[in-house]
Amino acid sequence: MNVKNTLLTLTAASMFGLVTEVSHQVVAHADSVAAVTAGQAGVPRIDVVDVSSYQGYLTAQDYVTMKNAGVRGIIVKLTEGSTYVNKYAQAQIANAKAAGLQVSAYHYADYTNPSTAQAEANHFADVAQQYGFKSSDLLIDDLEDGVTVSGNVSQNAKAFNDQLQSRGFANTTLYTYISYKNSNSLDTSFVGGDSKVWIAQYPYTPSSDSLWNTGFGMWQWSSNVSFNGISGRFDVSIDYTGMASRQLTAAEALQNAIQIKQESGYLYDGSDQNGGYRWYESGQLYTGFRYYMGTYYWFVNGVRQNAGWRQAWGMTYYTDNNGRAVQGTQVIDGRAYNFGTDGTYYERDLSGYIYDGSSQNGGYRWYANNQLFTGFQYYMGTYYWFVNGVRQNAGWRQAWGYTYYTDQNGRAVQGYQFIDGRGYNFGTNGTYYLR
Known part of the structure; x- marks a missing residue:
């Protein structure tokens, strides 16, 4: 979420396996973070997107595009240290609100003691008030920079949070990443414990079938996500508790249903499978193959299916564990099969x-x-x-x-x-x- 400093990349083995934990800095789009496109099958839900000056000016239509992809909240970087202000923040806030998204704000911390923490909190509060944030809006202390590990990290973070609340902002929390929290024994009780914390941890292969950090309020699972029609890459999060993403009103849900009835494609409808996406044809849930993201996927009542044999167009096909139709020679249940290499995907004689x-x-x-x-x-x-x-x-x-x-x-x-x-x-x- 920040472009000021050199990329901080930490790799650690966790109970889930080897992962890469990267700072909110936009340069965190490292080769080790898998590239994902919004709407891609099999990845965690994208509830929240965070933006900074790196993303620059984003139109209201850009945010509508995100909203149509399932995004429900935007978190804008306002400040850093005791003087920096994101020059795009005002437009990013206004256009996200115009698109009907919940908008929160974060401050990138540089403080090293309680006194500098209070000064940075005042700077954050000043700009938040200037840009119209209310007491109930979520304000976040982005605690990740290496300079902040000086002194008592928990004490300094509490001083920041206390000062922010004394300025009238009652809805406050922390953003950090797993290694930072563990290595600094960060006490999160002053914001309500881990269930209120926004945590970052990036799997090499993010999967909707393997959600991490469910004990936290929100999990930032990638820094390398693109949205069709919008330039640049984005940090994205799944919001487990609704701390930064609002629910649709009944009117909005009805409008979405009306829109889906008129559309075809892999559409976000909030279902409980495949990250909320299902395939529609002219408003009807579809069963069969559809070409998407460079290959064919098999859908049953709109839901993408994973590994299995498929019959279509008088031919036999096989989809892998990610739901993608396979090509070439494949070994399935200990036996080899030939699916060709010419983009047709069907099984043929193997000799x-x-x-x-x-x-x-x-x-x-x-x-x-x-x-x-x-x-x-x-x-x-x-x-x-x-x-x-x-x-x-x-x-x-x-x-x-x-x-x-x-x-x-x-x-x-x-x-x-x-x-x-x-x-x-x-x-x-x-x-x-x-x-």
Whole structure:
């Protein structure tokens, strides 16, 4: 959320696995943070977007676009330290409100002791009052900068919060990230405990099936999200408690329902699956394949389905754990299948020496018409003998009414060969059989 300082990136192993925890700085769009597009299937819900001077001027229509993607709240950076003011803040606030979004504000903290914390709180309060924030509006202390770890972090943060409340702002909280909170033993009781705290922690692969930090009020899960039609990347959060995102009024919900009845596509309707999105065709929940975000997804009553076999257009398809139709050679339940590489995605005949991850021959087996093959196949300049797709090495073979022998490398032999102390003639004309 801030572009002032060098990117602070901390990587830590948590109970959830290896994650990257990054500051609110916009330069946190590091390669380690997965790029996400709003409306993308399988990611956590996007309730709240935070903006700073990095995003610059955003129109009311930009915020409407966000709202149509499910966003319900905007958090604007107002101030930093004791003098800085975001020059775009006034327009960002006005246009977000014009779009019907709840608007909150945050201050990027530089304080190192109670006295400087109080000074920064006064600066934040002055600008918040100037821009029309009321006592009930959410004001947030963004506590993440490395300079703030001097002294007693909890005491300094409490001094900031107490001063903000003394200025008449009753709805206050903290933003921080997991490693900062843990390494500084940050006490959050003065804002009502962790259930009131906005926490940041970025999974390498964010998933709606694996929501983190549910004990906190709000979780910022990415700093690398784009919205179709809006330039730039955004920090986004799922708001577990509604602390920064308002619920739709009955009139707004009705208007959304009317709009959905007229539209087609992957639309936000607040459902309890796939982050609130379902696929509509002319207002009707759709069952079948639809092309979206570079591939085909399978929907049942509008809900995206994950791994499974699909029948459509007289063909057979398979969608993976992310719901995407697969291509190429795929191993499913221990067996290989061919779905082509020409953008058609359907299953077709599988023949040849195919990598299917088996435990023999480096993971390769021979398939013929989708079945594991037993017998001779010509490959790499000679014949090899396969049993249930597995290449066999030294041994006698019977095929086509003749006798053959394969060597230690599985290759059918030619010419005069001594096997177990006896000579044999396999010819030299490319026929390989014993004579």
